[in-house]
Amino acid sequence: MTVATADEVRRAVAAVMDPELRQPLGDLDMVRDVRVVDDRALVKIALTIVGCPAAERISADVRSAAVSVTGIESVELDVGVMTPAERNALTEKLRGGRAAREMPFTPDSLTRVIAVTSGKGGVGKSTMTANLAVSLAARGLAVGLIDADVHGFSIPALLGLTDDTGAAPVPTRIDELMLPPVAHGVKVISIGMFLRRGEDTNPLGAVAWRGPMLHRTVQQFLTDVFFGDLDILLIDMPPGTGDIAISVGQILPHAEVLVVTTPQSAAADVAVRSGLLARQTGQRIAGVVENMAAMTLPDGTTLEIFGTGGGTKVADALSAEDHSVPVLASVPLSPLLRQDADAGVPTVVAHPEDPAAQAIDAIAERLSRAPRGLAGRPLSVNVR
Numbered sequence: 001m002t003v004a005t006a007d008e009v010r011r012a013v014a015a016v017m018d019p020e021l022r023q024p025l026g027d028l029d030m031v032r033d034v035r036v037v038d039d040r041a042l043v044k045i046a047l048t049i050v051g052c053p054a055a056e057r058i059s060a061d062v063r064s065a066a067v068s069v070t071g072i073e074s075v076e077l078d079v080g081v082m083t084p085a086e087r088n089a090l091t092e093k094l095r096g097g098r099a100a101r102e103m104p105f106t107p108d109s110l111t112r113v114i115a116v117t118s119g120k121g122g123v124g125k126s127t128m129t130a131n132l133a134v135s136l137a138a139r140g141l142a143v144g145l146i147d148a149d150v151h152g153f154s155i156p157a158l159l160g161l162t163d164d165t166g167a168a169p170v171p172t173r174i175d176e177l178m179l180p181p182v183a184h185g186v187k188v189i190s191i192g193m194f195l196r197r198g199e200d201t202n203p204l205g206a207v208a209w210r211g212p213m214l215h216r217t218v219q220q221f222l223t224d225v226f227f228g229d230l231d232i233l234l235i236d237m238p239p240g241t242g243d244i245a246i247s248v249g250q251i252l253p254h255a256e257v258l259v260v261t262t263p264q265s266a267a268a269d270v271a272v273r274s275g276l277l278a279r280q281t282g283q284r285i286a287g288v289v290e291n292m293a294a295m296t297l298p299d300g301t302t303l304e305i306f307g308t309g310g311g312t313k314v315a316d317a318l319s320a321e322d323h324s325v326p327v328l329a330s331v332p333l334s335p336l337l338r339q340d341a342d343a344g345v346p347t348v349v350a351h352p353e354d355p356a357a358q359a360i361d362a363i364a365e366r367l368s369r370a371p372r373g374l375a376g377r378p379l380s381v382n383v384r
Helices: 006-014 055-067 084-095 125-138 211-223 243-251 265-280 310-318 335-343 355-369
Strands: 031-037 040-047 074-081 112-118 143-147 172-174 177-179 186-190 232-236 256-261 284-293 327-332
Touching: 006 031, 006 040, 006 055, 040 055, 055 074, 084 172, 084 177, 112 125, 112 265, 125 143, 125 186, 125 232, 125 284, 125 335, 125 355, 143 211, 211 243, 243 265, 256 265, 256 310, 265 284, 265 310, 284 310, 284 355, 310 327, 327 355, 335 355
Parallel strands: 040 074, 112 232, 112 256, 143 186, 143 232, 256 284, 284 327
Antiparallel strands: 031 040, 172 177
């Protein structure tokens, strides 16, 4: 009979991933003790907080990992909670030496920050952002998504994070760090996750905040939310050129901007303004997305409900001598895109064959291949 060793069981348990932190339990110092008695494994782990929402999943994964070791027939699991000192050590490790409330997305960060904006509401900006984030994650990229549209937040619902009452999950807190919920491989944070009917809102859940509160919210999302190492951070901006657009421009002048418009001339004219504001803060226009473009009907004819040319008009207006702004894609009007959004399932997942999903996938492919701009980023170059 094969006899398992404590080291073998410890290695198996230490490799279990924390579903919220997305790191192995061993790296997080959550494995306290492992012993083996005959064919029984006695395992002690420490969760980050009391009432950890991932407790059941972690426990189940630890049991499965331990019993997968040859020679182990049963597992006795002791689940405890980290001490304040252990949590403090963990948060310091997660920050990687960064001071508390210090933003990790600095100009020298390896994370590309892309703000998705529009001149007006109703052009499908949030739907585009949600689908784009999921498509990027499906390519193996580590993707974070901040719903900065505080007054008109919709990202949790678009990604299926809300329950039947419309409530979104409350992020787990480890001291001052917040762990963003994950949907379709994307780490997501939204003000909608903190609002409950009758708490700091009117009965409809509306947010009645002005500039200082909005600025503080954006700062907290960027500093207090633990996204980990990201390849791309998308920010779903509110439409227009208001307080949040100005705040994001001040805090993230090195961010790239994706401008969403419809083909309609009136929408294009307003979209240009959002791009011009971004450029004034030093941000770079990565491209324009024309949404709700011509739809091909079953008989092969096309239906141009919102006209044509809006995307090109915005791109031309935002282009400069030193930087030509491209139209990244023209996304056709799609009933499925609307239906899937209402159902909380991104179309790139639910109906990848849909022309709109294919156009969004093309944007994700193009963005994933594009090198990060060096504007505002310090270079390690010595001139002698």
